[in-house]
Amino acid sequence: MKGLTLQKAGIDAGGSLMKIVYQENNKKHYKKYPINQINEAVSWLKIAAPNLSVGLTGGKAHLIQKKYLHNAVLIPEFQATCEGARILMLEEKKRSNQHFLIVNIGTGTSWHLVAGEKYERILGSGIGGGTFIGLGSLLTKKEDFQDLIHLANKGEKENIDLLVKDIYESAEPPIDGHLTAANFAKGLKVKHSDADRMAAVTNMIAETIALLTLQAAAIHQVKSVVLIGSTLIGNESLTSTLEYYLKRFELEAVFLGKGEYCGAVGAYDFV
Structure with missing residues (x-):
């Protein structure tokens, strides 16, 4: 991959994994690293595109911004999750009405209520x-x-x-x-x-x-x-x-x- 081909990226840094969505030549790509490989992941991004625009979310987003990507934009985790789910549902042609639950099974589990353009975290569990x-x-x-x-x-x-x-x-x-x-x-x-x-x-x-x-x-x-x-x-x-x-x-x-x-x-x- 040549430098400066990436234009923007989204990073979700959670308890176990660091997930990256990036744009290269007007196409989205997906990549993930164990959370203990943050150095490797960020180094790869910086080499690929020094002037990359980055959106950060997840529990370790502040740490990554402070230590590595000072100009990155922080997005609240629940907002990013619900908006991302809407986008992927459209891209994957998964039909649903405007009133549904999102159940996010990560390190733990979170429940979000989606009603039209509104969403709300309604429940959480340590089981996950x-x-x-x-x-x-x-x-x-x-x-x-x-x-x-x-x-x-x-x-x-x-x-x-x-x-x-x-x-x-x-x-x-x-x-x-x-x-x-x-x-x-x-x-x-x-x-x-x-x-x-x-x-x-x-x-x-x-x-x-x-x-x-x-x-x-x-x-x-x-x-x-x-x-x-x-x-x-x-x-x-x-x-x-x-x-x-x-x-x-x-x-x-x-x-x-x-x-x-x-x-x-x-x-x-x-x-």
Whole structure:
């Protein structure tokens, strides 16, 4: 890439990742770095385009502005996320009405209510990608996100979660027997693998997010849910479980292909 071909960029610097959307030769491109590689990411930007216009958002935006990009524009995180989601929905032709929820599953999870041109953060939870990696590493001794996803995708939650059918045994349960009665309740009483532990972690995260989403949707009379965030990328077990529960709740689940870049897209659009 030659210098000065980049004209502007949006950066979302969160708890785990630094996501960059940049324009090169009138086309948008997407790039991400682990947050501990800020030096490498900013050095690449400065070499590529010394006079680049940058929009910054996310928890570490102030740090990056102060230390590296003094002329960058700071955009409030929730504003950037919601505006970026709107833009990506149009670009990806994901249809929704003007009244929906955005569920951003990053290190933690945030819920935003979108009503026309207005948006509002209505809820937050510490359950999210940080839980997936942190609890997953404690239970399996593996710390790589992709390794944990691989385990979750091949595990069986019922080898460690107590299901409704386990309680009723031979009797007919009054609700779906495959629903979780108690997360991790079988503990050490039964044999299970690292993959089963990760499947149970994933299910617990999905159930918690789905139940909080149901409550928020009921309060605000919303039927459409747009799910975004880095934790969903390549995480088939999590996305399929979320989709399953939201469908049971009669909610429409919309997943954005570039959903992890919503904040960066919103920051990019601002400059």
